[in-house]
Amino acid sequence: MQGLARFLTYRLARMVVALWCVVTVVFIVMRLSGDPVPLLLPPDAPIADMERLRSEMGLDRPIYIQYGVFVRQALKGDFGRSIHFRTSAMTVVWERIPATLELAFASFLCAVVVAIPAGVLSAIKRGGTYDNIVMGVALVGQAAPTFYIGIMLILVCSLWLGLFPTSGRGDWRHMVLPAVTLGAFAMASIARITRSAVLEILRADFIRTARAKGLPEFWTIAKHTMRNAAIPIITIVGLQFGNLLGGAVITETIFSWPGIGRLAIQSIYSRDYPIVQSVVFMTAVMFVVLNLLVDVAYGILDPRIRR
Amino acid sequence: MLRDGRITRRGFLAGAAGLLGSMAAAEGLWARVAGAQATSKNTLVIGQSSDISKLDPHLSTTVNDIAVTFNLYDNLLSRHHDGKLYPSAATEWKLVNPTTWQFKLRQGLKFHNGDPLTSADVKFSFERTYDPKAKTNVMSVLNTIERVDAPDSLTVSIVTKKPDPLIAARTAFYAGQIMPKGYFEKVGADEFNAKPIGSGPVKFTSWVKDDRLVLDANKDYWGGKIDVDQIIFRPIPELAARIAALVKGEVDLITKIPPDQMDRVAKASNTKIEGVLYGGLYCLSVVSQKPPLDSKPFRQAMSLSIDRETIVKELWRGQGAVPNSIVVKGDNHYDPSLPPLPYDPNRAKQLIKESNYKGEELVIETGVGFTVLDREMGEVIVAMWKDVGINAKLELIEYSVYLQKIREKSFKGLRWTDPTSAYNDPDGMMWRHLSPGGPNAYWFRNARFDELGNAARFSVDEKLRDEAYKEMTRLELEYLPLIPIIQPMELYGLQKYVDWKPYANQTMEFRRFNLKLNRG
Numbered sequence: 142m143q144g145l146a147r148f149l150t151y152r153l154a155r156m157v158v159a160l161w162c163v164v165t166v167v168f169i170v171m172r173l174s175g176d177p178v179p180l181l182l183p184p185d186a187p188i189a190d191m192e193r194l195r196s197e198m199g200l201d202r203p204i205y206i207q208y209g210v211f212v213r214q215a216l217k218g219d220f221g222r223s224i225h226f227r228t229s230a231m232t233v234v235w236e237r238i239p240a241t242l243e244l245a246f247a248s249f250l251c252a253v254v255v256a257i258p259a260g261v262l263s264a265i266k267r268g269g270t271y272d273n274i275v276m277g278v279a280l281v282g283q284a285a286p287t288f289y290i291g292i293m294l295i296l297v298c299s300l301w302l303g304l305f306p307t308s309g310r311g312d313w314r315h316m317v318l319p320a321v322t323l324g325a326f327a328m329a330s331i332a333r334i335t336r337s338a339v340l341e342i343l344r345a346d347f348i349r350t351a352r353a354k355g356l357p358e359f360w361t362i363a364k365h366t367m368r369n370a371a372i373p374i375i376t377i378v379g380l381q382f383g384n385l386l387g388g389a390v391i392t393e394t395i396f397s398w399p400g401i402g403r404l405a406i407q408s409i410y411s412r413d414y415p416i417v418q419s420v421v422f423m424t425a426v427m428f429v430v431l432n433l434l435v436d437v438a439y440g441i442l443d444p445r446i447r448r
Numbered sequence: 449m450l451r452d453g454r455i456t457r458r459g460f461l462a463g464a465a466g467l468l469g470s471m472a473a474a475e476g477l478w479a480r481v482a483g484a485q486a487t488s489k490n491t492l493v494i495g496q497s498s499d500i501s502k503l504d505p506h507l508s509t510t511v512n513d514i515a516v517t518f519n520l521y522d523n524l525l526s527r528h529h530d531g532k533l534y535p536s537a538a539t540e541w542k543l544v545n546p547t548t549w550q551f552k553l554r555q556g557l558k559f560h561n562g563d564p565l566t567s568a569d570v571k572f573s574f575e576r577t578y579d580p581k582a583k584t585n586v587m588s589v590l591n592t593i594e595r596v597d598a599p600d601s602l603t604v605s606i607v608t609k610k611p612d613p614l615i616a617a618r619t620a621f622y623a624g625q626i627m628p629k630g631y632f633e634k635v636g637a638d639e640f641n642a643k644p645i646g647s648g649p650v651k652f653t654s655w656v657k658d659d660r661l662v663l664d665a666n667k668d669y670w671g672g673k674i675d676v677d678q679i680i681f682r683p684i685p686e687l688a689a690r691i692a693a694l695v696k697g698e699v700d701l702i703t704k705i706p707p708d709q710m711d712r713v714a715k716a717s718n719t720k721i722e723g724v725l726y727g728g729l730y731c732l733s734v735v736s737q738k739p740p741l742d743s744k745p746f747r748q749a750m751s752l753s754i755d756r757e758t759i760v761k762e763l764w765r766g767q768g769a770v771p772n773s774i775v776v777k778g779d780n781h782y783d784p785s786l787p788p789l790p791y792d793p794n795r796a797k798q799l800i801k802e803s804n805y806k807g808e809e810l811v812i813e814t815g816v817g818f819t820v821l822d823r824e825m826g827e828v829i830v831a832m833w834k835d836v837g838i839n840a841k842l843e844l845i846e847y848s849v850y851l852q853k854i855r856e857k858s859f860k861g862l863r864w865t866d867p868t869s870a871y872n873d874p875d876g877m878m879w880r881h882l883s884p885g886g887p888n889a890y891w892f893r894n895a896r897f898d899e900l901g902n903a904a905r906f907s908v909d910e911k912l913r914d915e916a917y918k919e920m921t922r923l924e925l926e927y928l929p930l931i932p933i934i935q936p937m938e939l940y941g942l943q944k945y946v947d948w949k950p951y952a953n954q955t956m957e958f959r960r961f962n963l964k965l966n967r968g
Contacts, residue, residue, distance in 0.1 A: 176852070194583070196594055225501060227638055227658075237656060292688045299526045300692055307692040308684055310659055399658035403685075 145440065152436060156429045163425040164418060167212060171414035172204060194326035198224070220422065221415030230415035234401055234423055245394070246326035246384040247316045253378060256328045260335025261362065267340065275332065275408070282329030289396040291322040293334055295409035308397040323392040327381035334377040338370040345369070371442050383428045458659060486968030487929040487945045490677040492958070495690045498542065498682035501660050504641040505625035506577055506584035511703075514622055515956035516661065516681060518910050521625035521646035523549050524604070525571065525616055526957065529949055530776055531872055533620055536671075537565065537647070538604070546611040546908055547594070551604040551619075557670055559628045560651040567598035572629035574606070582637075589623035589870075610906040613913065621953070649674045649959055656681060658660035672960035679958065686848075694719055694941045701946060703956075705939040706820055707765040713941040723937040726869035727778070727787045727952035728877065729771050730819055732812070732829070732931040733857040737891040740805045747928040749799035753836040754829055760934060763824055767937035773921045774882075774932055778952075780873045780910075782918040786925075789932060796836045810840040811861040815850055819866045826864070855892060864931070874917045875905050882929060892929035 178195050195201050199210065214221065223230045263272045282290075298318060299307045305318050342348060343366060351361045391403035403422050408416035496515065502508040505517035526536040535541075536549040556740055557565035576582045578591040589627065592612040595757045596691045597605040614729050618624060649671060650663035661681040667673050682699060684690040691709060693699045695716045705713060714721045732750075756770040769949040770788040775781065801909070810833075814826045826842045833840045843860075845853070853859050865888055870876040871880045881888040896918055904916040940950045951957065 161470075190580075190583070227502075227507075227641060233657070271470075288686075292686075295689060295692050300696055303696075307696050307698055308689045309682060309693075309698075395689055396656070397682065397684045397686070397689065399656065404657060410846070429680055 145235065148440065149437075152433050156433060159277075159429055160422065160425050161361055163209075164215065164422050165420045167414075167418050170222070171412070172207070172403060176200075176412070191360060200380065207389055215422075220419040223416050225236070225410075225411055225413045230413075230419040233416060234419040237401045237404055238423065240398060241386065241389065241402070242438075243310075243316065244319055244323060244389060244398055244400055245432045248327065248385050248389075249382050251320045251406035252324040252331055252381065254329040256331035256431075257335050257374065260332040261339050263332070263336045264315065264339035265362070272336075276336070279329040281373055282325040282335075285325070287322060287326070287391045288395060291318070294318045294322055306400055307396070310398055319392050319396040319398055322395070323385060324387055327385060330381055331374070331377055335370070335374050338373040342366045368442065371439055372439065375435055375442070379431055386424055386427050386431075393415050417424055418433045464813075467555040480593065482591065484673060486966050487943070488967060489700075489965065490699065491680060492678070492946070492963070492965070493677045493680045493682060495682050495684040495693050495698045495702040496654065497663045497683070497687075497690070497704045498685055500655070500661055500681060503644040503655070504637065505627065505646075506582065506586050507641065508584055509622045511954050512683075514954065515703075516663070517552065517625055517646075518620070518648075518955045518957050519650050519663065520644055520648045520649050520678065521627065522557070522565070523621075523624040523667055523754045524553075525624075527617075527620045527951075527953065527955075529962075531952070533616055535569075536620075537626055538619075541616055543908060544605075547608045549606045549608070549615045551606070553602040553604065554670055555602065557647055558668065559647045559665060560629065560645045561628070561631060562646075563626070563628055563630055564601075565626060565647050566601040567604045568601070569629045570604045570626055570871070571596040571598045572632070572782070573627045574623075576627070576966060577623045579884065584623075586623035589618055589621070592618075598946070611908050612906065613908045613910070614871045614873055614875055617873060617876070621870050621955075642869060650679050669960075674958055674960055675964050691941065694943070697943065701948070702941040704820070705941050707763070707767045707937075707939065710765060710767065710939055718944055720941045720942055722942055722948070722950055723767060724940075724950040724952050725777075726866075726868075726936050726938050727776060727872070728866055728956075729774065729776060729932045730822075730864065730866050730935060730936060731774070731888075732862045733799055733865045733888045733890070734862055734931065735857070735890045736861050736927055738808075738861070739811070740803060741861060742861050743803040743805075743890075744927060745799040746803035747931070748926075749796040749803065749836065750833065750838065751789060751928055751931045752799070753796040753838065754789075754832055754931075754933065756789060757791065757798055759828060760824060763828060763872070763915075764934065766945060767939060771932040771935050774878045774924045774930055775874050775917070775921055776869045776872075776877065776935060778872065779869050781914045781920050783921055786921070793836050800837055803828045807839050810838065811843050812840060812841045813850075813853070813859050813861070813863050815845060815846050815847055815864075818847060818850065819864050822864045824929075825933065852885055854887070867930075870953070875901075875919070878917070878920060878924065879905060882924070888930055890929070892927060894923060894927065897923050 158277075176199065178191050178198070193322065196225065199207060211221075218231060220230045221231050222228065226233050259275050263275045266272050293317065295307050298304050306315050309315055317389060348361060351365050352358075389398070389400055390406050393400045393403040405417060405420040408420065451492075469637070489871055494515070498512055498513045500513055500516055501754075502512065502513055503516065503520065507523055508557050522537040524538040525533045525541065526537060528534050535554075536866055537554055537557060537712040538555050541551045542550055544550050551570075553570070554568060559565055568934045574590050574593060574596050577584050577586045578587060578593070580961050592610070592615070594607045594609045597607065600669060608615065613802065626647060628645050628647075635643070638842065649666050649669045653662040653664045659682070663679045665673050665677050666681075679864050684693055684699070684702070687706070690702050691705070691712055694702045694713060695718070697718065697905060710721055713719045734741055734747060760768045760770060769777070772786040772788050773776070773783065775783065787819070797805070812826050812830065814822045816823045823842070830840045830842050853863075867877050867881050867888070870880075880886055882892060883889060884893070884898065899918050904913040904920075938950065942948065945966040947966060948958070948962060
């Protein structure tokens with residue numbers, strides 16, 4: 142237990158450092174990328190108005206002072222005031238987190254629930270028709286662009302078959318098409334990695350031992366194979382989940398899903414750097430927490446790591 | 449399809465065929481959805497291309513925002529489809545003396561919170577637009593005003609610094625929305641923007657950003673309750689999804705349909721297209737004075753070598769008109785005697801020779817979709833110029849870079865611009881854009897043009913203004929700081945049961961007299 146506590150403390154400290162670096166980089170990059178002031182005023186606004194706005198936003202101070210102010214406020218959870226929305230940036234981002242998490246979890250669930258069993262079966266029935274079909278579909282899922290999958294799903298499942306709404310957020314029906322679209326890539330990756338991992342394990346000596354023992358095949362797979370295949374599978378699942386959080390922009394745009402991906406892109410275009418900083422920070426937090434959970438899962442699943 | 453996890457040739461071909469086949473099938477799916485011609489609905493759902501940004505009418509003039517603010521708030525006057533000004537919050541208006549306009553307010557007007565709408569609110573609203581402390585986006589609309597007087601609760605007296613013939617028109621456009629002084633001063637700008645109060649036919653109910661803006665009908669509206677109980681604005685940025693939502697019946701009205709998608713909506717059984725000629729023009733702005741753009745014959749050659757008819761017919765599928773000058777058809781002082789801008793490549797070649805063009809490369813800097821079909825028109829124009837020997841190329845730039853270049857005036861040659869005729873008058877478009885300091889007055893300065901522009905701006909003598917603007921129009925055609933290309937049709941998609949016609953100035957007003965849902 143003491144080992145686990147030390148392990149956790151170490152990881153938490155690393156988390157904080159990672160978050161800090163991420164946010165600092167964003168701070169620097171946003172300020173170097175261009176002047177947000179012209180974007181806030183009408184094109185025919187006089188120079189004096191621009192200078193006044195710049196001064197009010199504190200953008201005329203030297204960059205190290207801006208950074209100092211930023212640090213002090215960030216520690217209080219204040220990432221500044223959105224230039225576009227004229228309200229606290231963190232509030233704007235926070236409003237969209239539920240939608241983002243909803244979509245990410247739904248996609249993730251879709252991906253895992255479909256992909257892992259599919260990958261395991263594929264490995265077991267390697268070379269057969271089932272394996273070929275599943276791996277073929279997985280190839281399409283990884284190769285087809287997200288916007289293609291999304292729009293095709295709208296046309297077929299929504300317009301033609303009338304099964305689901307075309308876009309927007311609402312009840313569970315609204316979640317299906319975006320979740321499948323966003324989860325397609327993850328689904329495909331997880332299925333393929335699961336198949337490889339299981340195939341690898343099935344070749345191992347201890348599996349031969351289990352079978353020789355007379356253990357029913359179901360238990361051979363469920364207990365011995367899966368526990369060992371879990372490490373690579375959890376790794377890919379963790380990575381894919383991180384991608385789901387960050388890479389949902391296209392899906393969010395196609396389905397008008399009010400998540401942080403779309404917000405991030407719009408804010409980058411309009412140089413609304415308080416929002417960009419907040420989005421990056423929240424995404425980094427979610428990603429880092431996720432990584433921590435994956436590491437803890439490793440620790441629990443694989444005793445070799447704990448030592 | 450796969451052998452040992454690798455794609456076979458047969459598999460690849462099968463996959464490719466499948467992909468193409470699915471795309472072809474997709475085309476057929478559009479027309480399959482059956483729909484109704486009548487409805488029992490009481491809600492109007494509108495799908496726009498992006499979310500609202502501000503509910504405070506002074507802080508934004510974007511197309512998506514004014515669609516909302518012209519319904520949340522009243523203006524003193526309103527411009528109807530025939531292009532004329534009609535009473536709205538004001539019942540009469542007149543020019544008392546060259547620098548004083550008087551408006552009489554309607555009796556019994558109320559804001560959504562029950563507060564009465566009086567001349568004090570009008571005074572407050574107008575003065576706020578040009579108050580430097582308020583930092584509004586509409587500072588230059590009403591800044592010809594010297595002061596606003598409110599001699600009694602139903603009378604507004606606007607005194608201008610110099611005679612301004614367009615005050616009535618200005619009140620009908622953005623910056624003219626009437627805000628509640630009492631409520632605003634109580635809650636402050638930020639809270640007002642979050643929970644606005646107006647006097648219009650709908651009131652603010654809720655706004656979930658990037659999801660939906662819900663407005664409930666104002667049952668006590670002076671113009672009568674509109675034909676629905678609720679209007680909902682939904683941002684659907686992806687065009688295919690927006691059209692799908694309309695065809696499926698999830699939304700009742702959508703905006704910004706490019707001409708090549710028109711048929712999808714027109715051919716579906718439950719939807720229709722409504723088009724309106726945009727109250728403005730798409731022009732190429734000649735930004736730079738670097739040779740050869742400094743040569744007048746060369747600029748005329750550029751204009752003569754553009755086959756606008758073909759652009760309208762082919763690129764725009766006929767949804768547009770060829771302009772005859774920088775004044776929009778239907779505006780005051782439009783000169784109908786001028787022919788549409790001609791296409792004469794032979795004359796163009798002659799003029800190019802005259803201008804001693806040495807083959808320098810011209811650059812059109814454009815975005816993709818800042819204005820409809822900007823890149824496509826740019827590509828076509830570059831090709832047309834090549835045919836007469838003008839060496840040009842298209843450069844694509846990102847939106848924030850574009851705005852920065854506007855600020856710094858650092859474009860390399862030409863750029864697209866889409867001036868709107870805000871007051872149906874050349875002062876609001878030709879003069880606004882080409883006067884000293886105007887957004888398209890990069891290098892163009894002509895003493896006679898300025899003299900006429902200033903005289904017409906501050907005169908209430910319509911005959912003088914007419915002569916001045918007609919001469920200015922001819923001067924602009926001679927010097928061509930702006931090369932008008934097209935007056936496009938703006939296309940809206942509606943359910944067949946929605947009876948509403950769009951406005952040329954993009955204001956999207958919904959009132960009892962202009963909106964009806966066919967309930968069978």
